[in-house]
Amino acid sequence: MRVLGIEGTAWCASAAVFDDAGGDVFVESDAYEPDSGGIHPREAAEHMGEAIPQVIARTLARAREEYGPDPIDAVAFSRGPGLGPCLRIVGTAARALSRTLEVPLVGVNHMVAHLEIGRHLSGFDSPVCLNASGANAHLLGYRDGRYRVLGETMDTGVGNALDKFTRHVGWSHPGGPKIEAHAEGGDYVELPYVVKGMDFSFSGIMSAAKAAYDDGVPVEDVCNSLQEHTFAMLTEVAERALSLTGTDELVLGGGVGQNDRLRGMLGEMCAARGAEFYAPEPRFLRDNAGMIAVLGAKMAAAGDVVAVAESAIDPDFRPDEVPVTWRDDGES
Ligand code: ATP
Structure with a gap:
């Protein structure tokens, strides 16, 4: 067909x-x-x-x-x-x-x-999927004829949060790739880390990042810290989703999945627990x-x-x- x-x-x-x-x-x-x-x-x-x-x-x-x-x-x-x-x-x-x-x-x-393009390309049978895109952020797992939402953002999508910070700085859309480029060599500064059960929130971290930038924290440090916090939150909940479902396959979806640091964190987490990780090539992520x-x-x-x-x-x-x-x- x-x-x-x-x-x-x-x-x-x-x-x-x-x-x-x-x-x-x-x-x-x-x-x-x-x-x-x-x-x-x-x-x-x-x-x-x-x-x-x-x-x-x-x-x-x-x-x-x-x-x-x-x-x-x-x-x-x-x-x-x-x-x-x-x-x-x-x-x-x-x-x-x-x-x-x-x-x-x-x-x-x-x-x-x-989710299905990752499943199709990986050949995985029944993976957990982390969708990290502009307007969305959630974990999906299959059970009884549906893809269940195992955890999700309580406010904005993860990419939208990154884009709002870069707009504040005056960078053009989309912001995610610019954050990735500027994060290189940046130091770590404390920002809010909000995971509640299986859900996460990005609006507080985005406001705190804007405030840190306005207070004179170097933009490289804010970019690096934004990535470290938001991606660690996603990785933590992805690991819990694997653990709760007993699944040993994780696929990634969505435009934020083009980020090397996010893919690195998820790959490391999966390797540490003996799970397999698959991220489609960028043209099938965005x-x-x-x-x-x-x-x-x-x-x-x-x-x-x-x-x-x-x-x-x-x-x-x-x-x-x-x-x-x-x-x-x-x-x-
Ligand atoms: P959806 O409808 O699936 O929510 P979308 O319309 O938001 O999708 P996508 O292509 O899935 O579109 O994702 C776009 C987002 O990906 C934007 O927020 C953009 O900043 C972000 N993005 C793109 N490249 C990177 C990158 N290298 N690092 C982080 N974020 C990125």
């Missing part, structure tokens, strides 16, 4: 085709880069409206070159969570394509797709349509398709709302 995936939850307009027979996936993406400040929902939607037709056209042209005139068996799209104005554009494009190409429509949960096409193919193969009339987007779509129909031990 060959599936066209379309992603557009926020900043990344992306289309991909995945062939589950050959395992091949090719992806075309076009990123929104704000002139100043963070992601503005209206500007992001304007970018999405312009870029989505182009990335889809390029992807379909390539699919026709590779596979012939009717290359697509299903259209999958990210249904949420994300920015409503962006999701509506992607949903409309996907519905129109499904009707035009006369193929089924598949509505994919973007956060479950972050938002991308490859993961939508891969999960879309699994769902379509399981008959988990959606009628156009019932395919409304959901900006607050939680991963634990999704019946997992595509695993042997999932719901049907």
